Amino acid sequence: MRPGFFLREAWRSIRANAAISVAATVTVMIAVFILGAVIPSFLYVQSTVDKQKDRLDISVYISDSATNAQVQGLSDRLEQMKGEGLVKSYSYVSKDDALKELKGRLNNPDIIELLPSNPLPASFKVLPTDPERNPDIAARLQDSPALDRTLENGISYAKETSDRLLKILKVIQIAGVVLIGVLLVASVLLIGNTIRLSIFARRREVEVMRLVGATNWFIRWPFVIEGIICGVIGAAAAILLIWGAKIAVVDDFVRSNTDGSLTRDEATTIGFVWLGLILIVAGGLVGALGSGITLRRFLKV
Amino acid sequence: MSTDSAADQQAAPATGRAARRSRDAERRIDRRSLLRPGDGPMIVFEGVVKRYGKDAVGLDGVSLSIDAGEFVFLVGASGSGKSTFIRLLNREMEPTEGRVIVGGRDLGRMRRSKVPYLRRGIGCVFQDFKLLPGRSVYDNIGYALEVTGDNPRSIRRKVPEILSLVGLSDKGERLPNELSGGEQQRVSIARAFVNHPRLLIADEPTGNLDPDTSIGIMQLLYRINRTGTTVIMATHDRDLVDKMQMRVIALERGKVVRDERQARYATVEP
Ligand SMILES: Nc1ncnc2c1ncn2[C@@H]1O[C@H](COP(=O)(O)OP(=O)(O)OP(=O)(O)O)[C@@H](O)[C@H]1O
Ligand SMILES: [Mg+2]
Numbered sequence: 001m002r003p004g005f006f007l008r009e010a011w012r013s014i015r016a017n018a019a020i021s022v023a024a025t026v027t028v029m030i031a032v033f034i035l036g037a038v039i040p041s042f043l044y045v046q047s048t049v050d051k052q053k054d055r056l057d058i059s060v061y062i063s064d065s066a067t068n069a070q071v072q073g074l075s076d077r078l079e080q081m082k083g084e085g086l087v088k089s090y091s092y093v094s095k096d097d098a099l100k101e102l103k104g105r106l107n108n109p110d111i112i113e114l115l116p117s118n119p120l121p122a123s124f125k126v127l128p129t130d131p132e133r134n135p136d137i138a139a140r141l142q143d144s145p146a147l148d149r150t151l152e153n154g155i156s157y158a159k160e161t162s163d164r165l166l167k168i169l170k171v172i173q174i175a176g177v178v179l180i181g182v183l184l185v186a187s188v189l190l191i192g193n194t195i196r197l198s199i200f201a202r203r204r205e206v207e208v209m210r211l212v213g214a215t216n217w218f219i220r221w222p223f224v225i226e227g228i229i230c231g232v233i234g235a236a237a238a239i240l241l242i243w244g245a246k247i248a249v250v251d252d253f254v255r256s257n258t259d260g261s262l263t264r265d266e267a268t269t270i271g272f273v274w275l276g277l278i279l280i281v282a283g284g285l286v287g288a289l290g291s292g293i294t295l296r297r298f299l300k301v
Numbered sequence: 302m303s304t305d306s307a308a309d310q311q312a313a314p315a316t317g318r319a320a321r322r323s324r325d326a327e328r329r330i331d332r333r334s335l336l337r338p339g340d341g342p343m344i345v346f347e348g349v350v351k352r353y354g355k356d357a358v359g360l361d362g363v364s365l366s367i368d369a370g371e372f373v374f375l376v377g378a379s380g381s382g383k384s385t386f387i388r389l390l391n392r393e394m395e396p397t398e399g400r401v402i403v404g405g406r407d408l409g410r411m412r413r414s415k416v417p418y419l420r421r422g423i424g425c426v427f428q429d430f431k432l433l434p435g436r437s438v439y440d441n442i443g444y445a446l447e448v449t450g451d452n453p454r455s456i457r458r459k460v461p462e463i464l465s466l467v468g469l470s471d472k473g474e475r476l477p478n479e480l481s482g483g484e485q486q487r488v489s490i491a492r493a494f495v496n497h498p499r500l501l502i503a504d505e506p507t508g509n510l511d512p513d514t515s516i517g518i519m520q521l522l523y524r525i526n527r528t529g530t531t532v533i534m535a536t537h538d539r540d541l542v543d544k545m546q547m548r549v550i551a552l553e554r555g556k557v558v559r560d561e562r563q564a565r566y567a568t569v570e571p
Contacts, residue, residue, distance in 0.1 A: 212445045214444075215417045218417075
């Protein structure tokens with residue numbers, strides 16, 4: 001088609017309805033700004049929870065009296081579950097390793113020396129692919145003769161913690177999606193309203209265009225582009241604001257967080273460039289969608 | 302017809318810039334060919350009735366035919382149905398009863414999506430000009446070309462040409478509200494004719510103009526008619542009609558009361 005012509009037409013329309021266009025642009029800016037704040041926070045929380053999830057491992061305690069063959073059998077089953085994708089990884093922790101680890105955690109390691117022998121069992125540390133399936137993994141190890149049944153029937157995993165964490169994660173996910181959805185729908189409606197006013201302000205002009213033989217889409221394109229321009233400019237303004245906020249607030253906050261509690265879990269979030277790209281595209285889509293919907297309703301042949 | 306053979310040549314799938322240009326040209330031919338009267342008349346009205354609501358009648362049983370290349374005056378008192386007649390031609394509205402056939406096309410059966418192409422083939426000078434308010438004279442005329450998908454280079458060539466034809470070469474950058482009524486009228490004529498339509502309809506193009514300007518516009522329409530364009534002009538201007546001695550269709554309360562060739566505004570009563 002004729003992008004240059006339609007772009008000029010769209011720009012003419014924006015200038016003609018400057019006040020309305022600015023209003024729409026500002027609303028998109030606000031929505032995209034919130035979106036731009038929500039996305040990285042949401043991803044940060046998600047990543048934190050994901051990292052927590054990695055801690056939801058299973059301990060499989062091995063009896064001191066287990067034979068090498070029995071231990072090998074246990075290890076074979078784990079290997080098989082790894083092949084099936086149920087288990088992400090597993091490692092063997094010997095009695096000595098267990099004791100060393102315990103020593104490391106005690107305030108007064110010397111009391112260990114008082115023990116006549118090492119009371120800790122050897123174990124497998126099993127990292128599940130999906131902690132929700134921990135019970136399945138446990139069930140498939142339950143009947144192994146190698147288990148040390150004096151300790152939690154031989155298999156322990158943090159059932160409570162994992163359930164709670166997973167629930168929190170789901171709630172956060174749903175809340176994030178709902179919030180973002182509401183914001184996007186609101187922006188679409190606001191852009192739609194702007195385009196409706198723009199069509200209304202130019203209805204006589206549109207009539208004339210029809211009379212000189214303009215097709216429906218020839219008349220529509222400038223309005224669609226008008227919506228996209230409002231969306232993209234609004235998004236660009238929001239990105240500037242977010243950038244300012246990042247420099248002024250977030251970076252400062254991270255720097256002052258000397259104990260590393262924010263970055264402790266190596267939780268990550270989205271990079272600024274990617275965020276910007278996503279927001280610009282979102283702004284453009286919101287604009288196109290808003291004007292598209294309105295045009296279908298108010299600019300029929 | 303030449304347009305058909307042109308369409309046949311399109312068989313081979315074409316690529317690239319040159320091909321795109323030729324395809325555009327193809328499409329233009331296609332659009333113009335919407336008005337294809339062949340050897341038949343340019344316009345046929347068959348028992349056309351147009352009612353507005355319950356009791357207002359615009360046209361009341363009009364049947365007539367106008368050949369390609371004719372120059373026709375549509376006369377009658379205010380409210381006699383001239384504008385109604387004209388608005389039926391470009392399907393600004395549809396008749397309550399009867400058929401309107403333009404360029405061999407039954408407008409009642411024409412798909413909505415084809416109407417823009419119909420309108421490109423008909424130049425229309427509206428009673429109230431219908432210029433686009435926020436645009437310069439140049440852009441107003443350019444718009445009628447943009448609609449057809451004409452390229453910018455050709456638009457830059459055609460607009461000044463037509464502006465000089467209507468004597469507005471020096472006013473291209475003016476906005477419509479910076480022009481006198483007669484000047485706006487001429488812009489409207491320029492826009493109607495810039496696509497060189499086969500049919501030009503003008504609703505009182507000399508209304509509110511001084512006699513000299515009226516004659517100027519009349520001459521312009523006459524010149525356009527001489528290029529083969531069918532011209533239909535609604536008017537109250539008795540002197541003008543009398544001077545031109547063209548076909549006159551007289552309307553009265555929506556009915557054709559007189560249809561004469563080489564006629565005067567009113568029947569001569571000796
Ligand atoms: N949109 C409309 N709604 C109702 N009645 C209408 C409408 N348009 C025209 N009419 C009526 O139809 C009749 C014919 O109107 P039309 O505009 O065709 O007259 P005209 O001959 O063009 O008059 P003029 O010389 O004043 O322009 C008039 O009685 C008018 O009141
Ligand atoms: Mg009229």
